[in-house]
Amino acid sequence: MPVPRPPLRCGIIGTGGIAHAHAHALTELGADLAAVAEIDPASAEAFTGRFPVPAVYGDAETMLKQERIDLVHICTPPGTHVPLAIAAMRAGVPALVEKPTALSLAEMDELVEVEAETGTPVLTVFQHRYGPAAIRLRRLVASGALGRPLVATCETLWYRDDAYFDIPWRGRWEVEGGGPTMGHGIHQFDLLLSILGPWTEVTAMAARLSRPTNTEDVSMALARFDNGAMATVVNSVVSPRETSRLRFDFEHATVELEHLYGYREADWRFTPAPGHGELADLWSAAGADDPESGHRLQIESVLDAIAAGTAPGVSLAEARRTLEFAAATYASAFQGRPVSAGEITGSDPFNRSMDGGAVPWAPIKETFG
Template sequence: MSLPAPPVRCGIIGTGGIAHAHAHALTDLGDRAELSAVAEIDPARAAAFTERFPVSAVYGDAQGMLETERLDLVHICTPPKTHVPLAIAAMRAGVPALVEKPTALSLAEMDELAEVEAETGVPVLTVFQHRYGPAAIRLRKLVASGALGRPLVATCETLWYRDDAYFDVPWRGRWADEGGGPTMGHGIHQFDLLLSILGPWTEITALAGRLSRPTNTEDVSMALARFENGALATIVNSVVSPRETSRLRFDFEYATVELEHLYGYREANWRFTPAPGHEDLIGLWLDDDPADPESGHRLQIEAVVDAIAHGLEPGVSLTDARRTMEFAAATYASAFQGRAVTAGEITGDDPFARSMHGGAVPWPPVKGTVTA
């Protein structure tokens, strides 16, 4: 009889709102994970966090935690601009990092992370939790098996609402701090799920606009995408939509599969419609698992913790995350240059590899700020 694996020792950098989701997930895992330490530059915020979650050690900076603690995983829950330097510090300390989206602010930064990962042999993972819902896993298996036939048409919509006050936080809506608008910070979860189902894309034609919000970035983007398998998809990312929803629809040869939710889905949020003559496919889709977990942080963090505990490769890898980041970069490049952009085109010294805005934003910056 084998002994249970020791708990995976975890640290969290940053104790803002999203860190609470990580801490709740780790707490729910019981003796499989241990929240060993947190690093937070704001003492008051650290104190509030440790009142809610049992933590053995608190540090005023990430480097001190990485140098002192023996960690198996560090969760990076800080503003986007800090993700890359913190992930590099973790890799050089020998600690795998699970990074909140976006992993980086540009493809060049993603490639920098990949270089350090290759040098150290320590992985960087990205939080894309919607990949881990049971229905999404089931759909990927059905697509891979060919049971649904070829994918033909897809739609992906992140129609959210953020008022003007949302952008009062200094790093929001600034290219240099957040990397982009709803394409990078909101819709990325939905189109990452889309990409995980449909596979590699080949071409994007897009539009983007700052229609309403006091932001340097876009507040709406729309893209048309072609995939290697021939499927065509529309992708909409918005923070100006009062009735908020997140919708995905996949039309295959033999069935339509739909999802509508907001920030997390369960089985009831999905709909499966077989094509005439293919009603037997309903049996492949139905799931009688009574657990019915929501597609939140818990599922991905559980998968990552279990992979580390058993010496397996956890997801979502830098390679997978870069495909999603490239989709965002191509959306901006197409929108700001007024042309189609192909997969693999944005490389090297391309301005859209160095930053998502590519130095080509067609609207003026908000007064008192800069576009970079």
């Protein structure tokens, strides 16, 4: 029987929509939501009307200084993630950061340096890694039961209308980091990478086909992996029938997932290769629990790790690999050539920003009035 976890004191920075998912999870898990920080009083009032919080601060630094917090959740727009995560590390408070962790690989490496200096971890929200079926699939892959991974597809086909980009920080390289590659599809291809392991090369295309945004609204990538597997990755916000799809073809089985924003067991399909029907028993889920792959599963895992004194996920090293895949997608698309893992470093413009100063289309003000 699991040992009960002592209540941990948590804080949230930013009280917009995604903060509500974090607060719901913390409430359900019995954690102590001790404080929030929000620069917009109206947003803070609306949030605390739904989630009673003992202390509300107008800035994160004051909250981190005055409160004893075991974990802080950073739920602000992407451009603020790095300075807030650094402030948390300097205050000795582990941070769980919404994706993307940083706007560039250079920023990510700055986080790595501060983490090494302070010994305080920064974690990234990639909740789809924590669904029971994904955990089971990683275990089967590691065991070798499915044979070698050969072919994979990863599609995030979502729809965001023009009004979605009315929020000032959306669709701008300097404050969001990128389009659906950074802000939407990153969850699916992070799950892909967690299954297939390190990637070696990316060849990609990206375009702004329809939306009033400076970033892309579609990207497509071909990827090769260390283990020899090959994959396609598609990220879109112009697809009216929304879906998120992943497919993995191994030597001995095909494993498929189709969902939208979170999956359950019924969203997966397992097909053994001829002569390997016994593998279906290995795939079958044990137990009656069937949680959705939402924030609660990852937050529960993080809280349990903190309470036990073990390393929680998703670490900066793992999140960096996912962010590097996004950077390679942009670098390949805008330079018209394959990009290898580890290539984007130092003074490379794609190390400093995802657009690399090489976006082939005109800024929004010149094309959309």
